[in-house]
Amino acid sequence: EIVLTQSPDFQSVTPKEKVTITCRASQSIGSSLHWYQQKPDQSPKLLIRYASQSISGVPSRFSGSGSGTDFTLTINSLDAEDAAAYFCYQSYSLPYTFGQGTKLEIK
Amino acid sequence: EVQLVQSGAEVKKPGESLKISCIGSGFTFSNYWIGWVRQMAGKGLEWMGIVYPGDSEITYSPSFQGQVIISADKSINTAYLQWNSLKASDTAMYYCMRSVAGSTIDYWGQGSLVTVSS
DSSP, rough: OOEEEEOOOOOEEETTOOOOEEEEEESSOOOOOEEEETTTOHHHHHHHETTTTTOTSSTTTEEEEEEETTTEESSOOOOOOGOOOEEEEOOOSSSOOOOOOEEEOOO | EEEEEOOOOOEEEETEEEEEEEEESSSOOOSSEEEEEEEEETOOOEEEEEEEEETTEEEEOOOTTTTTTEEEEETTEEEEEEEEOOOOOGGGGEEEEOOOOHHHHHHEEOOOOEEEEE
16 A cells, blocks of 8 residues: 655645645655645545646646655645645555645644 | 535444445446545545446455445445444544546545444
């Protein structure tokens, strides 16, 4: 089973700040890494697919990069509505797995 | 419009059985993987397993193998998650989701809250 490790677990940030969340895979997964945002009491929402592909309707301040074992989600100019938990997810090999999550708090 | 609509909240006692459902609409149910994700209160997302309704192929996470049963009935576009003997530690929100093999989860159900308490 592929283990995904995110860092940090928690971050408190101010609006307009740039945020970087990393996700490291226990083995190479190519680009089969996707990012999700989950706001309180909501189902998760797809932000980025295949490491760096943007999703229609998702603000352009969200971007992704990486391949192999190391991946990054970047939020440029953080908005108050970005307060949420962020999860990476691998679809390279079964069983598919999630990272443990990163909770973003807006100061 | 693609939709996954899950059954409602359940309150059960330890040892009881339960089957929750997820009805898909707006897409060809047999052509997609339908899976289940657990989220315990205040915790992260745990991938439990998936079923391909077209041929009922199922893959479980090792963490959930033997603990739950995943199934689907393509004739009524419905996937199921079942427990034969619930434990207090099964208390959680359960999400169904749609996935293309080897790809993203692109749609989620609204979640079914399962509470197990004596």
